[in-house]
Amino acid sequence: xxxxxxxxxxxxxxxxxxxxxxxxxxxxxxxxxxxxxxxxxxxxxxxxxxxxxxxxxxxxxxxxxxxxxxxxxxxxxxxxxxxxxxxxxxxxxxxxxxxxxxxxxxxxxxxxxxxxxxxxxxxxxxxxxxxxxxxxxxxxxxxxxxxxxxxxxxxxxxxxxxxxxxxxxxxxxxxxxxxxxxxxxxxxxxxxxxxxxxxxxxxxxxxxxxxxxxxxxxxxxxxxxxxxxxx
Amino acid sequence: xxxxxxxxxxxxxxxxxxxxxxxxxxxxxxxxxxxxxxxxxxxxxxxxxxxxxxxxxxxxxxxxxxxxxxxxxxxxxxxxxxxxxxxxxxxxxxxxxxxxxxxxxxxxxxxxxxxxxxxxxxxxxxxxxxxxxxxxxxxxxxxxxxxxxxxxxxxxxxxxxxxxxxxxxxxxxxxxxxxxxxxxxxxxxxxxxxxxxxxxxxxxxxxxxxxxxxxxxxxxxxxxxxxxxxxxxxxxxxxxxxxxxxxxxxxxxxxxxxxxxxxx
Numbered sequence: 001x002x003x004x005x006x007x008x009x010x011x012x013x014x015x016x017x018x019x020x021x022x023x024x025x026x027x028x029x030x031x032x033x034x035x036x037x038x039x040x041x042x043x044x045x046x047x048x049x050x051x052x053x054x055x056x057x058x059x060x061x062x063x064x065x066x067x068x069x070x071x072x073x074x075x076x077x078x079x080x081x082x083x084x085x086x087x088x089x090x091x092x093x094x095x096x097x098x099x100x101x102x103x104x105x106x107x108x109x110x111x112x113x114x115x116x117x118x119x120x121x122x123x124x125x126x127x128x129x130x131x132x133x134x135x136x137x138x139x140x141x142x143x144x145x146x147x148x149x150x151x152x153x154x155x156x157x158x159x160x161x162x163x164x165x166x167x168x169x170x171x172x173x174x175x176x177x178x179x180x181x182x183x184x185x186x187x188x189x190x191x192x193x194x195x196x197x198x199x200x201x202x203x204x205x206x207x208x209x210x211x212x213x214x215x216x217x218x219x220x221x222x223x224x225x226x227x228x229x230x231x
Numbered sequence: 232x233x234x235x236x237x238x239x240x241x242x243x244x245x246x247x248x249x250x251x252x253x254x255x256x257x258x259x260x261x262x263x264x265x266x267x268x269x270x271x272x273x274x275x276x277x278x279x280x281x282x283x284x285x286x287x288x289x290x291x292x293x294x295x296x297x298x299x300x301x302x303x304x305x306x307x308x309x310x311x312x313x314x315x316x317x318x319x320x321x322x323x324x325x326x327x328x329x330x331x332x333x334x335x336x337x338x339x340x341x342x343x344x345x346x347x348x349x350x351x352x353x354x355x356x357x358x359x360x361x362x363x364x365x366x367x368x369x370x371x372x373x374x375x376x377x378x379x380x381x382x383x384x385x386x387x388x389x390x391x392x393x394x395x396x397x398x399x400x401x402x403x404x405x406x407x408x409x410x411x412x413x414x415x416x417x418x419x420x421x422x423x424x425x426x427x428x429x430x431x432x433x434x435x436x437x438x439x440x441x442x443x444x445x446x447x448x449x450x451x452x453x454x455x456x457x458x459x460x461x462x463x464x465x466x467x468x469x470x471x472x473x474x475x476x477x478x479x480x481x482x483x484x485x486x487x488x489x490x491x492x493x494x495x
Contacts (some may be wrong), residue, residue: 054391073392077388077392079388080386080388080389081387087260088440088441089440089441092440096385097382099378099393102377102378104443105443130440146386146389
């Protein structure tokens with residue numbers, strides 16, 4: 001078995017009025033596709049914030065694989081302030097995340113990276129469309145492309161499919177799956193949608209208030225989730 | 232026309248002002264800060280009154296007030312929901328004191344009108360030099376923070392994930408905005424700052440879809456307004472600010488019309 005890229009050990013996070021994460025431990029291996037499921041308020045987003053170094057835990061730690069000096073993380077957040085007046089094209093939006101050079105203009109290498117990710121995420125035909133005018137599915141693809149442009153080791157999707165219809169949901173996750181299988185990107189997929197988790201993930205982490213259950217997705221029983229909902 | 236020193240000064244200062252306003256304006260639009268830039272121009276008026284009261288050059292008073300107030304606003308309003316209220320509070324404080332300083336300074340009304348509406352034709356060589364240095368400072372700062380500022384202005388959430396120090400970027404931006412407002416006030420006056428700071432960039436977003444494209448368009452629109460405005464002002468002896476305002480409005484309404492035709 002390969003070594004974990006992300007090893008979460010005894011993580012405890014509490015806010016002044018309540019405990020959010022209680023002694024959570026889980027190891028995520030390279031190339032894994034882990035679905036994190038659970039009700040609202042069980043700490044899914046808090047877990048993401050700790051992994052992203054935006055929040056320090058009171059106890060426990062997160063160990064990254066020693067190969068990654070500083071683990072590159074791509075993150076597709078749940079909310080984004082993109083309204084219909086948003087002026088940039090999909091291509092320019094995706095390129096905002098390029099930081100190989102400090103010059104105001106893109107280097108040749110950066111332009112190649114941009115071309116490549118636009119092609120891989122099937123955004124070629126609409127790359128010059130203003131992002132504000134793009135459909136929900138196209139927007140999510142653009143967010144995904146921006147998160148993937150620097151070849152991250154870990155990709156975190158936070159409820160990215162929540163606002164999409166059935167066809168677009170599968171389209172987006174088919175793409176994620178491709179990156180997962182072909183490029184070995186490890187995926188952390190936060191979702192409410194059990195059907196999607198079962199179709200795409202290898203493993204699951206079910207979060208309840210203070211207790212956690214994990215294992216291969218094939219062993220996931222929907223009754224566990226119902227139990228969690230009534231807990 | 233350019234054989235007159237005052238017109239040469241006006242063109243040099245006006246060109247620098249158009250360039251930095253064109254660039255900063257794109258960030259002002261990206262960050263939804265038109266309201267703040269408008270308020271900063273009013274605060275600039277108070278600063279200039281303070282300068283006159285202290286017998287300083289008005290620009291120095293403007294710089295002092297706009298920089299201090301923009302940093303205060305930045306500190307107070309890290310949450311955008313509170314931003315407008317704190318901007319109003321800070322600008323009331325400064326604008327109120329500006330009226331006091333102007334009355335205490337015992338100067339005639341022409342000082343106040345030249346601050347409010349600009350006095351392009353009366354710019355001295357030393358003022359031109361100061362405008363040049365300040366503009367260069369703004370350009371150098373932008374060069375160093377260009378990518379982080381661009382990311383934060385057009386995708387705040389993405390920039391935070393990337394690890395950009397968005398709080399620092401926000402303060403740096405407010406300081407260069409304050410510098411730009413003070414400099415631009417020299418030509419169009421503090422009442423009409425947004426003519427150069429927001430209209431060209433707002434027009435640009437209807438024609439181009441990239442940050443760099445918007446900057447080029449917006450610099451071009453600002454330059455056209457300033458150059459043509461100065462020329463028409465020279466010909467007619469009417470206020471330069473009037474012509475610049477009319478030209479920028481024409482470009483803006485043209486952009487809106489273009490947008491409507493395109494989407495029809």
